[in-house]
Amino acid sequence: MKKILFIIGSLRKESFNKKLAKEVEEMLARRATVEYLDYSDVPLINQDIEFPAPEAVKRVRGKVAEADALWIFSPEYNYSYPGHLKNLIDWLSRPLVAGDRQTPLAINGKKVALSGAGGASATAKCREKLTELLTLPFIRAEVMTEPQTGIQLNMEAWTEGRMMLTEEQMTNLRLQVDAFLEYIG
Numbered sequence: 531m532k533k534i535l536f537i538i539g540s541l542r543k544e545s546f547n548k549k550l551a552k553e554v555e556e557m558l559a560r561r562a563t564v565e566y567l568d569y570s571d572v573p574l575i576n577q578d579i580e581f582p583a584p585e586a587v588k589r590v591r592g593k594v595a596e597a598d599a600l601w602i603f604s605p606e607y608n609y610s611y612p613g614h615l616k617n618l619i620d621w622l623s624r625p626l627v628a629g630d631r632q633t634p635l636a637i638n639g640k641k642v643a644l645s646g647a648g649g650a651s652a653t654a655k656c657r658e659k660l661t662e663l664l665t666l667p668f669i670r671a672e673v674m675t676e677p678q679t680g681i682q683l684n685m686e687a688w689t690e691g692r693m694m695l696t697e698e699q700m701t702n703l704r705l706q707v708d709a710f711l712e713y714i715g
Contacts, residue, residue: 535597539604606656652680
């Protein structure tokens with residue numbers, strides 16, 4: 531069974547994107563194993579502390595390396611991705627040894643699915659920018675560009691903190707799950 535590492539772009543405990551990931555986890559039951567990446571302790575990237583890498587960075591690199599694929603669930607902040615998610619990807623894009631650009635990085639060649647729950651754009655710009663970032667020549671992740679799932683949260687979700695997915699949204703998620711399992715082989 532394939533191991534998929536879930537990365538949640540929001541660090542909030544009651545994150546809508548974490549709730550979305552839980553829905554996908556249920557859909558993947560008995561078809562893949564799922565682990566959630568905790569990267570809340572990863573420091574801001576800083577070349578002064580890059581070598582040797584902080585323990586939190588070593589841990590997340592190890593988790594990414596062990597996974598067969600990644601699934602990122604992220605909100606959209608100012609038409610892009612959250613800063614702490616970018617910070618994680620920055621750390622994953624850096625060499626493991628000073629000056630060594632030959633050794634593959636944990637993220638190189640990883641197959642990635644993107645989904646998100648957010649405001650009016652249904653995280654379209656976030657997913658677009660993440661695709662652009664993850665496919666840079668030195669990161670070289672393999673992003674599944676279609677299908678992706680973007681959920682536009684209604685006002686009730688924001689005021690009550692509850693996310694109720696429509697049948698159409700659930701169908702779109704199921705289609706993405708099936709497509710991603712096929713994509714990762």
